[in-house]
């Protein structure tokens with residue numbers, strides 16, 4: 001099986017500003033990677049670079065072994081699904097319509113006109129995200145957590161081999177956070193490569209075999225949680241230390 005994502009000596013940014021510098025890492029099938037870093041470190045920028053939403057200013061992004069900048073939007077969308085940090089919708093589509101967008105690269109049709117097997121894939125993704133009960137309602141009538149689960153279903157509906165998820169646990173209650181982490185672990189166990197940006201370091205520690213730490217646009221640690229989230233990294237990057245109660249306190 002080929003490397004799902006390779007970012008090689010890449011820089012990227014917004015307008016005149018370079019945010020990411022000299023970023024290099026690879027993601028293999030079945031990996032579940034937590035991407036952590038302080039506010040503004042560049043996590044969303046990095047996921048947008050990987051998704052092809054932002055171009056590499058220097059270096060290279062490769063998806064499934066192919067130069068991402070030479071791939072069509074459709075080919076990229078078949079290879080990876082991106083969950084944006086914002087869960088907005090331009091108009092009041094139903095949950096099923098949004099989830100069905102996750103298959104647009106395959107069939108190019110809305111939910112009602114999907115072939116049965118494809119509609120089944122959309123429904124199965126909605127079911128796995130616990131969103132069946134509200135999937136036929138307009139998204140502007142849903143709660144924040146319900147909307148988040150519809151958007152997560154969209155990323156699963158296309159069966160993409162690479163998921164790029166920007167804070168997928170935002171707006172979810174504790175039980176749904178655990179359910180989503182269990183779902184992502186199962187997805188990774190079936191071969192999907194997953195990178196998720198997270199702020200919850202305890203969750204990253206518990207669920208990821210690999211953690212990438214970004215600080216001021218550079219990767220400062222990449223490895224198992226015990227080393228990537230060492231007390232030195234916690235202090236130097238996040239300005240926290242582990243507290244006796246199991247949480248974190250400021251340094």
Ligand SMILES: Nc1ncnc2c1ncn2[C@@H]1O[C@H](COP(=O)(O)OP(=O)(O)OP(=O)(O)O)[C@@H](O)[C@H]1O
Pocket residue numbers: 014015019037038039040041042043044045046085
């Ligand atoms: N569209 C944009 N135009 C200009 N600057 C931007 C844009 N998006 C992000 N930035 C800037 O790029 C830097 C990195 O932002 P990014 O959203 O990647 O950080 P992040 O690590 O995801 O942060 P957070 O944890 O707060 O979500 C920040 O300084 C931010 O202000």
